Amino acid sequence: MGKPKVGIFGITGCGGCQLEILNLEDQLLDLINAVDIVHFTEAITEFSDDYEVALIEGSITTEHDVERIEKIGSIAKIVVAVGSCAVNGGLNCLKNLYGTEKANALVYGDKKEWIDTIDVKPVDAYIQVDHYVRGCPPNRLEIVDVVRSLLVGRNPEIPNYPVCIECKRNGNTCVYELGKTCLGPISRAGCNSRCPNSVSGCEACRGVIDDPNVNAQKDLLAEHGLSVKDIMEQFNLYNACKGKTIEQT
């Protein structure tokens, strides 16, 4: 079997996920040896429509995005959504919460007719997604893990346990003890507890675990002085898409 052909695409996102792939440094050469990267929006000028695996960054926010994503879906045999925007809409979904029309008018004023903005949706609202690499930005080692799992033919292991597990493996002092708040107890691990490692609370950029104890988390945040509005803002920051928020999971 030859090397699988891989396309790396940026739809609407900040480009940070693609940058994480470029930041792989000591593993980048191994990656290029293991697969044939034929398209890379952020890194190479050539285009290609001949690939088996698509790694997709970004969410779908314009009609043009819809066309692109549908084309990718029709070519790729395996689709991997990379990063919060692609996986569940991510930060972009704040636009939906605010109101797409209102947001368009606010940003583009009297030029708003020029813009074809639509409600933000994640990749799997349009095409079938086989694997998800969560996070904003994602853990680059997890991107590698998905690629090599695909190469050896097994399912990548994405944790379904809370960030607290990784946080304790790393020996951190819980940020609650230092007067901060954190969504770690309900958020999905896999980032190696990136935020608590640098003494910041988790904001659930990887989404929540399958069975989060949302009520307990709300009580905890309220005990630490957050108002209902603050709590909802925290819950919605990365998780307002798919028509439901952390509240409704």
Added chain:
Amino acid sequence: MLYKILDKNHHKEFLSNLVANVKMVGPKKKDDSCHDFTSIKDVDEIDTAYQKTTIPPAKKILFPSTENLVRFRLGETIESEGLLESSETVLFGINAWDIAGMNFLDRFFSTDFADENYIAKRKALTVIGIDTEPTETNFAHYMDSEYVIEGFDLYFTDLGDRFFVRIATAKGNALLDRFAHIKDIEENDLKDFNKYMNVYRKKFKLEINMKNFLDNFENIYDKKGVWEELAEKCYSCGSCNLVCPTCFCFNVKDDINLDLKTGQKMREWDSCMIPEYGLVAGEHNFRPSKENRLKQRYRCKLITYKEKYGKNSCVGCGRCIEACLAKINIAEDINAIKKEVNV
């Protein structure tokens, strides 16, 4: 056990000699809330007046949170090589209940199945104990762990102007010979030591009723409502397990490198409080709910090893109580189970 005295004015000299000559791990202030056991380069970094450490010191050294076990290379045949990492280390400043916790792990990792990775590290470890102030959540005295008579090489008890040194091993004795100015004990030293222990034991204020718990646990094991109530706020976050000095569960993973030829088998701390722990083939989960899991944790900590080794695995350090953001409290729950039966 041999007893000696180390005068306070020779104490710093002893520690300085250790720092200069051996690889030493000891307690250091980490932030406003916690201390942490890390490698000590300068004697002034050591802070023995600590109360809270998130991760138990012996567990951190002997059973690290992630550890590579085997390196392999795939080819015509599979080559593999076991990885055993250990280096001579002096662990200074561990307290009695954490030594008791280590004693449990020693037993666990060397009975039934001998865990070479753990044993290699344990053999290379010299343990020097000290007493520390218990936190409010500590109930070590009910778990026979506020005072230990084994597991350490040396144990220093602070008698004000001097340390009462208990020497448990030849290794400990050699360390004193090499690095400390010690002297023989006199009668009043032993008296002062006993007096000190009486006062020290009174510092453990939390009261629990283990007898009632043990008598009644099985009765209410399947009683509806009891466990649902105790576990209602549980996040299934595993913090209580990971910070416990006697939790030994781990998960083993194979990591293949991108060259698709080489890789390693590694282990990482696991937790029986997360749903995946009970997940087996066919998506069947033998502990699907958080109340099942809490009940299992309490059984493991308070009953299983009492039956197996004659001593429960919980040493009463209180870490799980402090780590739990849902305020689930093993000490309160031990007492609550007694009350449940009373009504």
